Amino acid sequence: MALDRWIGLILLGIFAAYGYAAWFTMDGSLAPFMQRNPIWPSTFPKVLSVLGILVGLIIVLGLEKGDKPREENPSVIVYRQLREFKLGQAGLLLGLMVAYALLLRPAGFIIATVSFLVMGSVILGERRWVTMIVVAGVATGVVWYLVQVVLGIFLRPLPAFMGI
């Protein structure tokens, strides 16, 4: 089974869970006066879940056929290229983004951002340290100035233990 149909199966599961919530659990907490209403908060989700499950089945069972043979399906081709892709780098960068999300508040904007930009370049194979630090420093300063001063959105510049 190709990747797209596996994903179809996962999506089918999502719609089934969503449908379960809409059909069976949501209406329990509905206030009595709202039950007289022709439309309930669960009405629209109920319709969506039915449609989603139908379309999901069409994808999983492969009922809709393309005009190209399966081998030329772009998803099959990409799937095969996957081994040539640099998945490690992408994973590290995503990890870096998560770290940035968690550290942005505690470490402050300046430290978090400069290290994010430098680490990002390092992961991609850059080794010119001075250039990297200068570029990251200047960019961080400019963005902080734009966001904090021009747009007026608060961004804590320094680590939490150093005051603001």
Added chain:
Amino acid sequence: MLEGILIGLQTAFSIQNLLMVIGGCLIGTFIGMLPGLGPMSIIAIMIPVAISLGDPSAALILLAGVYYGAIFGGSTSSILLNAPGVAGTVATSFDGYPMARDGKAGKALTIAAIASFCGGSIGAILLMIFAPMLSSVALLFHSAEYFALMVVGLSAIAAFAGTGQVAKAIMMTLLGLIMATVGEGALFNMPRFTMGLMDLQSGFAFITLAMAMFALPEALYLVMDPNRSKSGQSGDIKDLRITRDEARSIAPVIGRQSLQGFFIGVLPGAGATIASFLGYAVERNIAPEKEKQEFGKGSIKGLAAPETANNAACTGSFVPLLTLGIPGSGTTAILLGALIALNVTPGPRLMVDDPQIFWAVIISMYIGNLVLLILNLPLIPYIAKILAVPRNFLIPFILFFTLMGAYIGQNNATELLLLVGFGICATILRFADYPLAPLLIGFILGGMLEDNFSRSMQLYDGVSFVWERPMTLGLLVIAALLVILPSYRARRARLRARGVADGD
């Protein structure tokens, strides 16, 4: 209408808004040239900036400028590097890149700039004529018709997805719709599908989703597949002029493709990509035999056709957005989200309630086109230099801007984790060839779709509005046909290929 145009002129020609157009076009051109970054990503990145401007006309003008700039920038990288950053400029590389290889890069860029300018300007004139007409018709619509119209829009997007893709596109639309139901709706005041998480109480943030769907997967693709961002030779660019004969031969192409591109752009779901491919195909078919041979080897007609058509289609795609409040493409969907964030509801009332926004946007389209022509022609040789930015620096910055965009919008670090999570899902979906634009369009239209549906249900005390209002029924039938016809035709074509006789 004249009054409206004057108000629009006044708004668009204020110093601030002129700067917005110029700035937007420049930013769009520069970022649009980077391979892998299309208009959707750029607009998604620019939204926080636009929203914090506070003034809806200025914000929309800025974003429209960015949009145009990005399309033009995309053509530049298609011509110089054969690396189209956007699907809409793929057809440009068919003839643009061979011209550049023959040392006619300057001429190719000039033709692209002129064709884009003409397509965009003619498109803006048509927009001025058709938008008010459509608006006045749309004022007759009630909730029930709006509901039906949105269903038509969503199914058209799915139907244009191409054979073998209809189910996937519908799936993505539905996924977007269920994501829109998360959080507290306006009609019910009760949290739905939040799984008890406080952070989901207000639903998913649209900016986060837009970044995660477009900017992040493109950046990750650049990381994973280094060939996509390979920088070519920047080379010397000279000989920008086109001769009188060349101008004479491309003039009719530009005229035809402006009209055709605009009307394709108006259709929901079609947009710049289809317009440019169709424009290229039509021009090749009607060209004389001798010129037909040149297509694909550096024909100026083959370059002018998709360039004109994609710009005219971009303008055309504003028609359903401004008059019906229904976005026809991923880009206009993002614009719609930005407008809603600025407390402006696009739709037929926009022309009546906020004429200055409506007309200022249209007027600034002319200005944007002019700015692009004036700024870009002399800048072409310098613009090409940006292609030399090393990807080791470029990619961390793209990632950083997506993070910043999501953070500024919500001021909430959880949003960043959601961004990464959705980004990973979106990349996997792209691997599996699921289209992502329908998801975002579904997400943005979801709230409105449900509101209109609920309102009609309440007015008619049930679903009877579907058969009691002929227009609603008609629109819903059209929606059903749009979904069923492509699969039916594909099936019939397969049967015919197998030698089975047709039923009719």
